Amino acid sequence: MSIDQLDRRILAVLQKKGRISNAELSETVNLSASACHRRVQRLESEGYIRDYVALLDARKLGVPTTVFVEITLQTQADEVLDAFEKAVARIPDVLECHLMAGTADYILKVVAENTDDFARIHRQHLTRLPGVAQMQSSFALRTVFKTTALPVG
Template sequence: MELDKIDRAILIAIQADGRATNASLAETVGLSETPCARRLKRLEAEGYIEGYRAILSKSALKLGLVAFALLRFGVHDRQLADRFEREIQAIPRIISCHNISGSADYLLEIVARDLDDYGTFLRDVLRALPGVTSVESTLSLREVKRNAGLPMP
């Protein structure tokens, strides 16, 4: 089904505040509550909304370092890549992982307490992952823009 202007407004509003009540959401998009709730359920059922979550504070959780790691494989084998991807899923401090094109095979976003903590993680965990032959790290100095949600076409 095509998204209309109201559907897009609902998606924009819910990205900004996933805890918005149906009443406030309806008011924001200019609908009464029942049709707004129906549309929201339809958007969920059709897969436009995958879920809801809270954004946690890295500083409150004492995770002061964000690193981006480029991982390279020596051998490109499907079974090895599958094993690597399964293991990545079980490591909480890796907050995103992308299979990429270019000179590296994967790009990981990782959080750590500090540089020493990241160094230990790099040595003991990243370099020990199946298939990994090299790791290149880039450290974030500050976050300029946080994931603000997807743009609406």
């Protein structure tokens, strides 16, 4: 099903304030509480709202270092891709893994305490990933902008 502008306003608010009460949400989007609740339930059941999560502070949790790792595989055979994807999903320090079009086959977003911790992650996990031909790591010096909010406008 498609969504209308009111649904989009609800989604925009929920992306920024996931813990907002239904009463506050309905007031913010100018809709009755019961109609707002029904719309949120429909957006959830249709999969527009996938989950509700808490966004944690990486610095306070001791993993302030972000590293982007470009990985090129020896081949792109289905069994190699599947084995790689299953193995990389088991590494707790990897936050994201993207299959790419371009020079790298995959790009990983990895968090670490510092460069020594990343060296440990590299040695214990990344070098053991199946099918890897080449790997290049780039350390983020500073996060200029970061959001989890998708454009729904």
